[in-house]
């Protein structure tokens with residue numbers, strides 16, 4: 197269970213990115229975080245694993261308040277939180293396998309990782325994960341030889357090999373075409389269901405969020421404006437979250453797409 201209590205972030209510039217957020221996410225729940233640009237979505241995700249230091253408030257992962265941890269303790273706690281990024285954050289000159297195994301860096305010692313001597317069970321698990329996401333044949337390719345969708349699959353494997361309790365996912369589809377975006381969202385949600393993993397997915401595309409998750413939280417000006425099911429996300433609610441922004445365009449775009457979902461994007 198993840199619990200945010202009165203989580204607040206004011207940047208040095210004076211920007212109040214989060215205004216006292218209270219939120220509970222039970223084990224196994226996948227939640228989409230939506231809202232207009234600047235609403236505080238990335239800040240919220242990054243405050244949870246303290247890539248951004250919260251100004252005040254608490255972040256409880258099970259029985260631990262992450263905001264109270266020393267840097268050593270935080271390093272340990274971060275193992276429990278896998279992160280998936282928009283720009284994949286792969287090491288381009290390393291192979292797919294090496295990129296996946298880098299997700300174990302929080303577990304193996306410095307010299308072992310420096311010499312790239314990972315335990316055999318980690319290597320076996322990396323192969324299993326690559327097989328699950330349809331990339332087994334690509335294990336020895338360099339990351340810079342992959343398509344965007346393939347890169348994101350590697351990013352997903354790297355996060356999962358950490359064996360996390362929680363996935364923090366920051367705009368996973370922002371660099372992808374609509375069809376690949378759907379495949380990646382489906383994959384993330386299926387993997388969470390298979391593993392009983394909770395996830396927070398920061399996603400711009402409202403229609404994609406509605407297709408795949410059971411709970412949507414809408415942020416506006418750093419506060420929660422909506423918390424409910426995709427079905428409750430009516431045009432009126434969307435207008436309160438986004439203002440008069442033209443959110444309808446994204447919905448039409450996805451509905452017009454054909455539903456042929458190949459695997460190897």
Ligand SMILES: Nc1ncnc2c1ncn2[C@@H]1O[C@H](COP(=O)(O)OP(=O)(O)OP(=O)(O)O)[C@@H](O)[C@H]1O
Nearest residue numbers: 207208209211213232233234235236237238239240
């Ligand atoms: N490093 C920073 N320093 C100062 N202000 C920042 C910083 N990062 C974000 N902000 C401000 O905090 C607010 C929230 O930004 P954040 O990036 O969390 O929003 P977002 O909802 O993720 O936006 P987007 O969808 O455009 O990525 C914005 O007003 C932004 O300008």
